[in-house]
Amino acid sequence: MTSGTRARRALLWVAVHATAVAIAVMFLAPLAFMLLTAVMTDRQALGGDLWPHGWHFGNFADVLSGDMVRWTVNSLVYAGLSTLFMLVSSVPVAYALARFRFRGRNLAFVVVISAMMLPPQVTMVPLYIVWARLGLTGSLWPLIIPQLFGDAFSIFLLRQFLVTIPREYADAARVDGCGELRTMLRVVLPMAKPALAAVALFQFFYCWNDYFRPLVYADPDHWTLAIGVATFRAAHHVEWNLTMAATLLTILPVLVVFFLAQRVFIQGVTLTGVKG
Amino acid sequence: MAPGSLRVPLPGARRTGTAAARARRRRRLRTLAFLSPWLAGFGLFFAYPLAATVYFSFTRYNLFTLEYAGLDNYTYLLHDRDAWTAMRNTLWLVAVLVPLRVLFGLGVAQLLTKIKRGGSVLRSILYLPYLIPPVSATVAFVFLVNPGTGPFHTVFERLGFALPDFFNDAAWAKPGLAALGLWAVGDVMIIMLAALLNVPASLYEAAAIDGAGAWARFRHITLPTVSPVLAFSAVTGVIETLQYFTQPMVAGKVASGRADLPGTQYAPGYPGGSTLTFPQWLYDQGFRQFNMGYACVLALVMFATAMVFTLFLLRRFKAFAGQEAQ
DSSP, X not given: OOHHHHHHHXXXXXXXXXXXXXXXXXXHHHXXXXXXXXXXXXXHHTTTOSSOSXXXXXXXXXXXXXXXXXXXXXXXXXXXXXXXXXXXXXXXXHHHHHHOOOXXXXXXXXXXXXXXXXXXXXXHHHXXXXXXXXXXXXXXXXXXXXXXXXXXXXXXXXXXXXXXXXXXXXHHHHHTTOOHHHIIIIIIHHHXXXXXXXXXXXXXXXXXXXXXHHHHHBOGXXXXXXXXXXXXXXXXXXXXXXXXXXXXXXXXXXXXXXXXXXXXXXXXXXHHHTXX | OOTTTTOOOOTTOOOOHHHHHHHHHHXXXXXXXXXXXXXXXXXXXXXXXXXHHHHHTTEEEOSSOEEEOTTHHHHHHHHOHHHHHHHHHHHHHHHHHHHHHHHHHHHHHHHHHTOOTTHHHHHHHXXXXXXXXXXXXXXXXXXXXXXXXXXXXXXXXXXXXXXXXXXXXXXXXXHHHHHHHHHTTHHHHHHHHHHHHTXXXXXXXXXXXXXXXXXXXXXXXXXXXXXXXXXXXXXXXXXXXHTOOHHHHHHHHHHHTOOSSTTOOOOSOTTTTXXXXXXXXXXXXXXXXXXXXXXXXXXXXXXHHHHHHHXXXXXXXXXXXXXXXX
């Protein structure tokens, strides 16, 4: 190897790593400044200072009282029940689309993809009217009950995973006298754990992050964290330190779960875009 | 369903005609049972509301009184300046945000493939902002670039640049939202990274032996291999951006200091209509002004646009929708 190409390689190495560090700093800076602001006094947060005088971690305790706790409980109820219902209803549908041969299967799959791409705002008016007639507007039930009827994105993702499991396993179970439901529960689903974890996490965070649907349906007693945090600034005027503390508290659970289950996330995202 | 009751006869097993017919009927029932949540869901949350949207679009309806309005809602759309503002803003975001996110996602993914040590740490750092709840990310961004109080504003000032007043300036609010979209590039990046890692290394080695430069390798090996994924990202990006609601709504609310506290309902678009996107206008018409018939016309416009792009996706999926389960 000539010294010229070696020098060029070294230069390229430096350029690549310098860019990587610069991008990493830019991506982390917002979070760092949020944390620094969250531990300032409210007067200092208004002054454009970058570094806190004294670390007021008590700000987190201050925002955690009252409304914030109720919003968190509402978010957990919404996300938890939705995830549970989604799994119960979507798994058999995905299983049927992946395993059974029946007339109209391709059409069914096309419909699933179309439903996945349907903007939620399109069907909002008639659905709101129905929920209003049922007297359920104001609560979170209009967001949770539909999950009992299958979620298009989860069906799609699970189906993509289930077709990759070799048929022989299920056939062997059937020879041993297992019914289709038992084959699914005992043989196929244990092999699909990564995909099940991925759709459960996606669903949970979709609900945790959801702003549009709680905004349409929930009254202040049923506000979720997303709605609450969006109004926090208006309720607390210029207390940016508390606003940042509240914002960080909504991010924290997401970060914890991400670090515990990073692989699941990344495999799941990959499954949606690349396979097939 | 009793275990074993759906036992399928082994292929090749001898059976009488009626037994075969019974087995076929049982299989059909089994398929229906497995599909039943979705069949009901399709009717309740897809077919019915779509049909009802078409019906309501010909009415004046405010949740209490309903009267037939003929084509009034449709002709009103032609004269509704706010609807056209909303359409222009949404088109701006589609035209700017989608290509930026796809190209930036491809860029950082390409960068990640070049890094041997610390690559997984960098990947996590780049993916993480995508997971942050959009409301929280937006609230944070508005604060960070706020003149006077925002740390970003202060940093750039000390470096000698004056940042624009992003979310209070009609000319800069959408570019501010675009920056926010780039911060959350993680989903695109992961898909691109998986696609890049799928390119066989032997292809690059062969090209290097033939004397192909870095650009030629990218142009003739990388790009053709990842182009289906690029197209997929672009189309799903367009469909997502057509629904862009949370970030502009929250940015406007926080920057203007208004929220949905009793008596202070926020009219979207602050500052000066620059962040008014199409779904926000639909929401405003339907759920703040209770022009539900007109909101349905806006919903149908959105539906038609989204379907055009979904058809692109379906063409791509046709290959594997037809593929047999193994």
